[in-house]
Amino acid sequence: MANSYAILIAVLLFPGGLFALALGLTLKGADRRVAARLQGRVGPPLTQPFFDIVKLGFKRTMVPDTASETVFLAAPLVGTASMLLAVALIPIAGVYNPDPQIGNLLVLLYLLAIPGVALMIAGSASGSPYGAIGFSREMALMLAYEGPIVLVVIAVALRTGLAEGHFPTFSLAEIVHYQQAHGAFVLDPVMWPAAAAFAFFYPANLGIVPFDIPEAETEVLEGPLLEYSGPALALFKIMSALKAVVVLSLGVALFMPLPLTGGVGLAAWVGQQLVLVLIGVTAVRVSRGRMRIDQAFVFFLKWPLLLSAASLAVAAYYTAGGAL
Amino acid sequence: MTVLARLKNLAARSPWLYRINAGSCNGCDVELATTALIPRYDVERLGIQYCGSPRHADIVLITGPLTKHVLEAATRIYAEIPDPKVTVAVGVCPISGGIYRESYAVCAPIDQYFPVDVNIPGCPPRPPAIIEGVAKALEIWRQRL
Numbered sequence: 001m002a003n004s005y006a007i008l009i010a011v012l013l014f015p016g017g018l019f020a021l022a023l024g025l026t027l028k029g030a031d032r033r034v035a036a037r038l039q040g041r042v043g044p045p046l047t048q049p050f051f052d053i054v055k056l057g058f059k060r061t062m063v064p065d066t067a068s069e070t071v072f073l074a075a076p077l078v079g080t081a082s083m084l085l086a087v088a089l090i091p092i093a094g095v096y097n098p099d100p101q102i103g104n105l106l107v108l109l110y111l112l113a114i115p116g117v118a119l120m121i122a123g124s125a126s127g128s129p130y131g132a133i134g135f136s137r138e139m140a141l142m143l144a145y146e147g148p149i150v151l152v153v154i155a156v157a158l159r160t161g162l163a164e165g166h167f168p169t170f171s172l173a174e175i176v177h178y179q180q181a182h183g184a185f186v187l188d189p190v191m192w193p194a195a196a197a198f199a200f201f202y203p204a205n206l207g208i209v210p211f212d213i214p215e216a217e218t219e220v221l222e223g224p225l226l227e228y229s230g231p232a233l234a235l236f237k238i239m240s241a242l243k244a245v246v247v248l249s250l251g252v253a254l255f256m257p258l259p260l261t262g263g264v265g266l267a268a269w270v271g272q273q274l275v276l277v278l279i280g281v282t283a284v285r286v287s288r289g290r291m292r293i294d295q296a297f298v299f300f301l302k303w304p305l306l307l308s309a310a311s312l313a314v315a316a317y318y319t320a321g322g323a324l
Numbered sequence: 325m326t327v328l329a330r331l332k333n334l335a336a337r338s339p340w341l342y343r344i345n346a347g348s349c350n351g352c353d354v355e356l357a358t359t360a361l362i363p364r365y366d367v368e369r370l371g372i373q374y375c376g377s378p379r380h381a382d383i384v385l386i387t388g389p390l391t392k393h394v395l396e397a398a399t400r401i402y403a404e405i406p407d408p409k410v411t412v413a414v415g416v417c418p419i420s421g422g423i424y425r426e427s428y429a430v431c432a433p434i435d436q437y438f439p440v441d442v443n444i445p446g447c448p449p450r451p452p453a454i455i456e457g458v459a460k461a462l463e464i465w466r467q468r469l
Contacts, residue, residue: 039363040363041368043366043369044368045337050334051334051371055334055336055337055339055382058331058332060406060407062404221377222375229406230406
């Protein structure tokens with residue numbers, strides 16, 4: 001029983017639930033503020049995303065006549081629930097280790113796909129033509145970026161398993177421990193291409209410029225989110241804030257866990273995420289335009305796939321024959 | 325102050341604007357876009373965002389004299405905006421019809437069809453006037469939450 005309480009706390013309080021939500025919204029606020037500064041504006045307060053969520057809580061949720069009501073209202077719940085669980089699966093170096101009973105890296109991969117699927121379902125259930133366009137774009141984009149991310153994960157698993165002298169390991173805790181002892185993978189030339197591929201995966205998964213094609217506000221009016229209002233829309237905002245934390249902390253766990261513990265480790269982990277957001281998202285988003293869906297599709301099947309495959313091939317070569 | 329009142333104060337800091345062009349000559353719309361886009365006024369510092377979907381809107385800005393042709397569409401879009409909402413009429417056209425008054429094709433004044441809370445007169449109103457009007461709308465909106 002004690003064990004299940006621990007899991008519940010991990011999902012609802014720390015590092016999932018409240019903590020991840022606060023972190024995700026603050027990262028979003030920092031992103032908006034720094035973007036405004038880069039454009040020569042004052043920008044919204046750091047806590048603006050919190051205000052938005054509270055505001056949406058006071059509004060009414062309307063369901064369009066053409067929508068399938070149950071599916072329309074269930075989609076944001078499913079997406080948010082999957083992200084709550086996903087945060088609890090990712091270790092924070094030296095601070096938090098997930099219970100191996102909840103799952104491993106493979107489960108996490110499946111959970112990571114659910115918000116995208118929830119958006120697709122939301123778009124198609126809303127009965128709006130813009131939602132349908134958003135649905136088809138989200139699907140095309142997912143097909144393009146899911147391949148590379150699987151290869152990235154397998155490359156990291158192979159690399160760690162090989163170094164530990166057994167089969168690929170899909171335990172994130174083991175991957176983090178190995179890197180804490182032997183240096184982060186981001187310093188290992190074999191893993192550089194995989195890390196680069198992951199950097200492209202991040203904005204695509206979160207729907208950020210240049211890959212915000214499914215939710216393009218100026219083209220398809222936020223696509224799947226067009227018909228959502230009030231608390232249901234707030235749930236989607238919460239989902240994307242949690243997803244930002246999940247994908248960022250997955251990147252940190254796969255490539256750059258620090259050999260620190262306790263409060264310092266936690267502060268450093270948050271700092272890593274903030275730096276990644278400001279460099280990888282804000283700077284890119286204010287200086288780049290949106291890609292078309294066909295460009296993004298070809299881009300992902302070209303560069304990230306090639307890069308992750310390169311890392312995987314080298315890691316597999318050493319597993320088969322030589323030593324690293 | 326109760327928790328609910330505190331939350332309402334927080335919520336009032338996130339107004340999302342939606343624009344309905346009810347047959348305007350686009351003069352007011354250009355001013356709205358100017359207010360929104362140029363860094364000098366930076367309305368995002370007040371938490372203001374323009375949104376593309378009426379379902380996300382809190383404050384509605386209506387421009388134009390409400391032509392007969394657009395009346396039905398404008399009424400339908402207005403009904404799609406979830407409560408609580410505040411209606412702001414931008415420009416002189418929604419008040420009297422402006423240069424289109426006495427035309428057979430306009431339904432101005434628009435408060436026959438929409439419950440207008442704030443009027444921002446001008447042809448077109450300048451950005452500071454628009455910001456002041458939205459600030460007044462914000463006060464009304466805070467009470468309606």
